Amino acid sequence: MKYWDPKIETMQRKELGKLQFKRLKKSVKTAYRNVPFYKRKFDEMGIKPDDVRSLSDISKLPQTTRTDFADTYPFGLFAVPMEDIVRIHSSSGTTGKPKVVGYTQGDIETWGNLLARNFTMVGLSRKDIFQNSVNYGLFTGGLGIHTGIETLGATAIPAGTGSTLRQLEMMVDFGVTAFHCTPSYALYLAETAVDHNLVGQLKLKTGCLGAEPWSENMRKTIEEMLEIKAYDCYGLSEMIGPGIAFECSCQDGMHIWDDHFLAEVLDENGDQVSEGEKGELVLTSLTKEGLINVRYRTGDITRLLEPECECGRCSTRVSRMMGRVDDMIIVRGVNVFPTQIQDVISKIPEVTNQFCIVLTRNSKNLDEMTVQVELAKDAFTDDILKIEEIQKRVVDELMTVLSIRTNVDLLEFGSIERTGGKAKRIIDNREVI
Numbered sequence: 001m002k003y004w005d006p007k008i009e010t011m012q013r014k015e016l017g018k019l020q021f022k023r024l025k026k027s028v029k030t031a032y033r034n035v036p037f038y039k040r041k042f043d044e045m046g047i048k049p050d051d052v053r054s055l056s057d058i059s060k061l062p063q064t065t066r067t068d069f070a071d072t073y074p075f076g077l078f079a080v081p082m083e084d085i086v087r088i089h090s091s092s093g094t095t096g097k098p099k100v101v102g103y104t105q106g107d108i109e110t111w112g113n114l115l116a117r118n119f120t121m122v123g124l125s126r127k128d129i130f131q132n133s134v135n136y137g138l139f140t141g142g143l144g145i146h147t148g149i150e151t152l153g154a155t156a157i158p159a160g161t162g163s164t165l166r167q168l169e170m171m172v173d174f175g176v177t178a179f180h181c182t183p184s185y186a187l188y189l190a191e192t193a194v195d196h197n198l199v200g201q202l203k204l205k206t207g208c209l210g211a212e213p214w215s216e217n218m219r220k221t222i223e224e225m226l227e228i229k230a231y232d233c234y235g236l237s238e239m240i241g242p243g244i245a246f247e248c249s250c251q252d253g254m255h256i257w258d259d260h261f262l263a264e265v266l267d268e269n270g271d272q273v274s275e276g277e278k279g280e281l282v283l284t285s286l287t288k289e290g291l292i293n294v295r296y297r298t299g300d301i302t303r304l305l306e307p308e309c310e311c312g313r314c315s316t317r318v319s320r321m322m323g324r325v326d327d328m329i330i331v332r333g334v335n336v337f338p339t340q341i342q343d344v345i346s347k348i349p350e351v352t353n354q355f356c357i358v359l360t361r362n363s364k365n366l367d368e369m370t371v372q373v374e375l376a377k378d379a380f381t382d383d384i385l386k387i388e389e390i391q392k393r394v395v396d397e398l399m400t401v402l403s404i405r406t407n408v409d410l411l412e413f414g415s416i417e418r419t420g421g422k423a424k425r426i427i428d429n430r431e432v433i
């Protein structure tokens with residue numbers, strides 16, 4: 001097993017705790033001194049940076065949320081003068097102003113190092129040819145991942161998005177061994193590669209996939225179709241971008257880099273959950289300079305796993321993201337997460353992993369949920385009874401998991417839009433009354 005930095009990656013919890021505490025104190029002091037937003041929040045709670053006397057004192061500190069980004073738009077959370085910011089990224093929410101993040105030169109270096117650490121962890125090296133098939137604009141998956149590839153010393157191909165056949169052609173012609181994109185796009189690449197008989201010509205061995213939720217079954221499908229290993233890659237712009245947590249070769253949960261981010265997984269009452277339980281991931285940056293995050297509520301729901309991993313690392317480990325707090329749809333009073341639907345359909349071989357949830361209100365003003373799913377290519381038949389059977393199976397299995405009856409529209413293969421960006425899974429046509 002190779003490490004990017006063995007001293008850090010296999011550091012024992014006690015020593016790691018000391019390092020985290022030292023870094024936490026420094027970050028909190030800087031945030032209080034340089035960011036009026038944090039000073040006001042701390043003052044309102046009657047807390048001073050010197051009140052942080054141990055790591056567990058983190059729970060005394062104020063939490064921050066995505067609305068704090070909107071309220072301080074664009075640069076109100078920056079902790080250094082503008083001349084020290086060398087790059088801006090942003091992430092658009094579904095509503096309101098985008099969340100703007102600023103990086104110092106040091107932040108860019110940290111980011112590159114973290115990503116190189118992740119790539120090394122899954123066996124990549126400077127010998128790899130790495131295609132980055134996501135948008136290269138303000139989205140952190142573009143330039144962020146690119147910086148990581150170059151830090152590793154591998155060959156970066158900034159493919160961006162668009163023309164899936166051209167993407168595959170590049171993979172074949174340039175002998176690409178690793179790639180990064182969203183899982184939904186990886187699936188589309190895989191379908192296209194199979195359709196055009198290109199799999200045998202590909203040299204791919206590793207897919208680093210992230211930026212949106214995906215399931216274990218989706219991983220299996222992508223791995224089988226492209227004959228690769230696919231790894232989950234997690235991050236969010238507000239914290240730095242991709243690189244915050246990543247799977248190791250065990251493919252059993254993601255390692256959070258505790259030397260740079262202090263992770264809490266909190267229940268609805270704001271208490272840390274126990275191992276095995278789920279909660280919202282809350283992160284505090286420990287080394288960032290341009291923008292310091294104190295207890296940032298990511299909105300992402302995950303399960304806290306036992307830290308010791310077979311790979312030898314003992315950093316905080318979490319399960320794949322199970323959805324977002326704000327992605328939860330309430331249909332006739334029942335809480336539904338798109339990831340639950342993804343899980344159900346990914347286990348039914350007659351349909352693809354692509355889906356879209358359409359919400360409407362019926363004439364009695366009650367919510368109606370329709371799940372649009374695609375028939376798998378080889379499941380197509382003119383036999384209407386067989387089609388009805390598949391539809392019934394999807395309805396029944398959704399009912400078992402969600403405990404509400406959903407309509408299911410079976411669409412022709414390829415009807416749900418594939419994009420290089422994040423897949424749009426919910427169309428809410430319910431009128432607010």
Ligand code: DLL
Nearest residue numbers: 091141210211212213233234235236237241242321
């Ligand atoms: O999506 C950063 C990123 C780029 C991560 C490339 C991984 C790869 P944002 O656009 O700010 O940043 O969106 C962040 O996307 O809070 C999660 O809800 C979701 N997300 C990111 N990675 C995963 C993942 C980037 N591996 C938001 N699994 C986060 C599930 C993910 N959801």
